[in-house]
Amino acid sequence: MVDESTYIFKEFNNGLYIDYAENLISVPFTSLENFTDLTDQYSFPYSISQIPDEILKFLDELLILYKFKEFKEEFTSLLVFIQEMYLTYKEVQSDDLIPQFVEEDKEYQNLLKIIEIYLFKKEIEPHSIAFKFSETVTEISTIKNSTVIDDIFKAICKNLGIDQNNFHEKKAKIIENSQILKPGKGGEYVKELSVSILYNFLRAKSNNNSKNELLRFCGCFLHLCQIPYNDSDNEFFITTISYELTCIDTQYLRHIIMRPKNLFTKYQ
Known part of the structure; x- marks a missing residue:
């Protein structure tokens, strides 16, 4: 039985992801100090990963070839981080869940309108606050006391980090500049983000490799x-790293970096 804190590396086969079951090696997750642009976007929830021995050998071969062996531990953790982030975004940003995000965005807009009135229009006092639960609770009544109402508003403002001085700036960040990934684009977003961040890291650390390399x-x-940068791929058959490198479409990847797709949309 696998512990809940352990991530099982997935195989991409015939368009589906399934757990690897053989020749797995347990590897502790290492802090991604060189990839904080990724970790700022997502938090890896596992402390241990089980990765196929073959994948680790291929990674070792790739790092030796490019003279990045000193970053082996970090790249090993990056393997599972990117895969798990990709699969999570691919699932969470599905068509079925987008309406929930849209509704959340609208609710925050409504909440901020209420807070704006509370902060800047003192002549308009809130008379009451009512809470409704999924089941009827007879002993709960509407809150009408002005002191209690004021405490509730202060707690909400504190939680959002909002006051009179920064309200409009915070509002812009929460609503006006908020972006939601287009339906079904979560996985593609992770691919583009990963390629861009990885490429920038390689350029900063490498002196001898060309851009195409x-x-x-x-x-x-x-x-x-096990992530296809090109959606036409349904599975991988890696034989050697040297051969795999010759199969990479550098022009396609260059477009990802230079001309990223518009994967976001706004709901006003």
Whole structure:
């Protein structure tokens, strides 16, 4: 039985993801100090990962070839981080869940309108606050005491980090500049983000590799993560890293970095 804190590496096969079951090696998750742009976006919820021995050997071969062996532990953790983030975003940003995010955005707009009145229009006093639960609770009544109402508003403002001085700035960040991924684009967002961040890291650390060589590294690394950078791929058959690198479409990856797709939409 696998502990809940353990992530099982997935295989991409015939368009589906299934747990690897053989020749797994337990690896502790290492802090991604060189990839904080990724960790700022997502938090990996596991402390241990089980990764196929073959994948680890391919990764080792790739790092040796590019002279990045010193980052082996971090790249090993990056394998599972990107795969798990990709699968999570792919699922969470599904068509079925988008309406929930839209409704949440509208509710925050409504809440901020109420807070704005509370902060700036003192002549308009809130008379009451009512709470409704999924089941009828007879002993709960509407809150009408002005002191209690004031305490509730203060608690909400404190939680959101809002006051009179920063209200409009905070409102812009929460609502006006809020973005929601388009339906079904969560996985694609993670791919584009990963390629861009990985490429920038490689350029900063490498002195001898051409741009195309670095792009091949990015594509090959995504394949090791079992993530197709091109949606036409349904599975991977990696034989050697040297051969896999020759199969990477650098032009496609260059477009991901130079001309990223508009994957976001706004709901006003």
